Amino acid sequence: MNHDLLRTLQSVLGPIGILEDSQDCAPFVEGARYGIGQAQAVLQPRSVEQAIATLAALHQYGASFVLQGANTGLVAGSTPDEGGKQFVLSLNRLKEPVLIDPIERTATVTAGVRLSELNEAAEKHGLFFPIDLGADPSIGGMIATNTGGARLIKYGDVRANLCSVDAWLPIGGAMPLTFGTPLRKNNTGVELKHLLCGTGGALGVVLRATVRLHPLPAQRATALVVPTSAASLMSLLAALERDFPEFTASVEGMSQAAMEAVFRHIPSVRNPFSDGIVPSYVVLVELVSSLSHATLSLTTLLEEWLGEMLENEVIEDAIFGDEEALWRIRHGISDALRHEGKVIAFDVSLPRRYFADFRAWGHAWLAQHYPSVRVCDFGHVADGGLHYNLVAPKTGPGALTAEAIAILRSAILDKVVQEFSGSYSAEHGIGPYNRLFYEKYTPHGVRQITGAIERILMPGIHCGNVHFD
Known part of the structure; x- marks a missing residue:
């Protein structure tokens, strides 16, 4: 480490604001899902003034650094590389009163x-x-x-x-x-x-x-809903948005394989389905309102409406229950899948009209080309976002090499972007994990403009693992 830079950083941050020991740095150099790197040091400013002085020093000495908040990102955007030359600028202590x-x-x-x-x-x-x-x-x-x-x-x-x-x-x-x-x-x-x-x-x-x-909503109504078919899923969504545009907050889809993983590996989550038989696909529907129960009962409204959907054969079942218990199923999927095998995760989005078509294509294509891989997908049906998570054996004859995974990933994203007019990154951003696909799918002219903006705003700054320039 440059000794002049170190002295400057010490004068700004003090002894407790700089971590150099490898054990102290360990939580900051491993990503939430991907990547383990090395850092020269972890810098932890406690005020906006300290953060600005730290950034000015890093810029003055031409030091490379990655920004990090809570380290919950999923594309290695806040993880240092393996070279050991980058600093981690952690803003997790930058907490002034709200x-x-x-x-x-x-x-x-x-x-x-x-x-x-x-x-x-x-x-x-x-x-x-x-x-x-x-x-x-x-x-x-x-x-x-x-x-x-x-x-x-x-x-x-x-x-x-x-x-x-x-x-x-x-x-x-x-x-x-x-x-x-x-x-x-x-x-x-x-x-x-x-x-x-x-x-x-x-x-x-x-x-x-x-x-x-x-x-804050005064009330919520939450239900697990089983559509009669892939086509009826979009009919259900259209009806929700038509009948309850001001109340509809969430329409979350969960596949059978994803839910079964939760019930297997998270004991605190109860299987609410009759006889424990998990349907092939379930939608978590949530309505919210700031109106009081005395004015309107959302639960009664949703129950009656779903009864009509059942009569019209749009759905085949609906389960009401404790809101938090139902959401624990949805939020437990990512953690549960880690116990199932090697997770190959995609964070894609599609036009809603192609949602069912893409899922059908994916099941058929994987069964033909990667029979050892299981689809354990879930996602945001209402906005077209899909966490298309695949699980492969970690070892044994069905395990996939890094090369095979790269081929699989490229084939699926080609389908998403080029044939279904979707996005290779719905929520998680670019990061080193998606850099290849940014270069592949982003038009050259757009990359030129974005690169020019970066050169104007951050000239000579070695911040992060992804640059648009």
């Missing part, structure tokens, strides 16, 4: 604040930040990846709820630059805050943000 404005329905938070911490502060005012996830990420990380979540169909993604961002860029010097405003109407130029959302830190380092909050 400022709630109940009149504007906004929260101003620093990058290290967790989603749960933001909602704990917001709930005191009858508000919440509605991005729903199985993990508990940092707000800075959520902005960097433009997180979507299970209730996107009602509330939108992070970008839709982002008012303003304070970010470090070299041009700002010792002060963060503010992009955007909490104003609901402000048509005064280019909305540059969107450059910071979903670009993984390549176009600026998010330090503080103001996000839009929503009223």
Whole structure:
């Protein structure tokens, strides 16, 4: 390590703000799903001022670094490479008090604040930040990846709820630059805050943000619904959006194999199906409302409506139960699949009209070319997002080599992007894990423009593992 840089960092962060021992660094150099790297050191600023001074020092000495929040990302975007030359700039301690404005329905938070911490502060005012996830990420990380979540169909993604961002860029010097405003109407130029959302830190380092909050629902109605067929799944979705456009919050699909993995490996999750027989495909439907029970009973409304769907043969069964218990099935899938074998995960999105067609193609193609691989998919039916998770044996005759997995991955993503007009990364971003596909599927002209923007905003900055330049 450059001794002048080390002295500068020590003067900024103090002895507790720099981790150099390999054991201390271990939690920061392994990704949540992929990758284990090495770092020169882990840097942990505790204030916006410390973060800016740290970034200025790294820039001055030409040091390479990766940004990290809660380290819950799934494409290795915050994991250092194996060279041992990068720093990890961890913003997990950048936690200033959450400022709630109940009149504007906004929260101003620093990058290290967790989603749960933001909602704990917001709930005191009858508000919440509605991005729903199985993990508990940092707000800075959520902005960097433009997180979507299970209730996107009602509330939108992070970008839709982002008012303003304070970010470090070299041009700002010792002060963060503010992009955007909490104003609901402000048509005064280019909305540059969107450059910071979903670009993984390549176009600026998010330090503080103001996000839009929503009223906490007064009630929810949740049910597991079994469609009669793949075609009726879209009929069910269309009917929900037609009849309950203001109430529909989630329409989450779960395959039989994915749910069975949860029941096998997570003892706290109960199998709610009759005789324990899991249907081939189930949809978790959630309605929410700020109206009181005295005004309207969502549960009664949903029960009666699903009764009509049953009579019309759109569905063949519906199960009501404890909301949290039903959601635990959905949120337990990713962890459960790790116990099943080698997980080959895809985070794709498709036009909703192709959802069933792609799933049918995938089952047939895999059965022919990769018979040892099981499809354990789940996802956000309402917004076209699909966590197309495959499970292969870890060892034995059905195990796949790295080369075979690469061929499989390329074939499936070619189908998603080129034939079904979908995206190779619905939510998780690019990261090193998806860099090859960014270069493959993004038009050359678009890459040229994005690269030019990066050169203007972050000239000579060695931030992260993915660059658009």
